[in-house]
Amino acid sequence: MILEAKSLxxxxxxxxSTIKVLEGxxxxxxxxxxxxxxxPSGAGKSTLLHILGGLEKPDEGFVFxxxxxxxxxxxxxxxxRNKHFGFVFQFHYLLNDFTALENVAIPGMINDSENNAFSRAKEILVKMGLEGRINHFPKELSGGEQQRVAIARALINDPSVLFADEPTGNLDKDNSRIIIDEFKRLNAEGLSIILVTHDEKIAxxxxxxxxxxxL
Ligand SMILES: Nc1ncnc2c1ncn2[C@@H]1O[C@H](COP(=O)(O)OP(=O)(O)OP(=O)(O)O)[C@@H](O)[C@H]1O
Ligand SMILES: [Mg+2]
Incomplete structure (x- = not known):
């Protein structure tokens, strides 16, 4: 079992007032x-994702x-969190003053040298079809491209679990499809994925x- 939660x-x-979100x-x-x-909205999907991903402690219960x-x-x-988990959110939270390549490489420098982080960042961006965009700043990228950069960033430390909270929430159908195909490819390569979505088709x-x- 890679991830397990008990009685959260x-x-x-x-x-x-008290809003109960998770009960056992x-x-x-x-x-x-x-x-x-x-x-439905308010059911606790993001809360669950944050708890499973180590971003928010449960009141009671365990995550393994x-x-x-x-x-x-x-x-x-x-x-x-740094070494084994990757996160993608609805809003990409890319750093505006840094290029696509830098945005992906920077979190890679926690675990690795600058040179290695840059070369791996480039490799991932190329795999995601962004070879021609690596020196673009976020505002010079389409919404779908920005989100692909955010996914690349989530992958820089070679996580074993990818947590995604409505990653296609702001995208049109074509861009959603590209992102979802990317997730399928990553899962086929062995990555474990938890994806929150409103869209049954994506689910x-x-x-x-x-x-x-x-509740
Ligand atoms: N920090 C907080 N303080 C108070 N209430 C919160 C907090 N975070 C979430 N809630 C409440 O907890 C409930 C679950 O929120 P959560 O964000 O997990 O829902 P969700 O299923 O992700 O909804 P959505 O589909 O709209 O994103 C909601 O009723 C929300 O208002
Ligand atoms: Mg949510």
């Missing part, structure tokens, strides 16, 4: 799986990556679908 609880307090939620994922997470409790130790959590490319309901 999460609620948010706002003023006098369990999750299991084998290496190489591709899970689509669907459900390769059998290791990720929230046990702060330093180890950073290490797992259908995953190996299985996890449906969340509002």
């Amino acid at each position: 609880y999460k609620s948010y307090k706002k003023g006098n 939620f369990n999750f299991e994922m084998e290496k190489g799986d591709f899970v689509a997470v669907v459900g 990556f390769n059998g290791e409790n990720i929230y046990n130790d702060r330093k180890n959590l950073d290490n797992i 259908s490319v995953a190996k299985r679908t996890l449906r969340m309901e509002k």
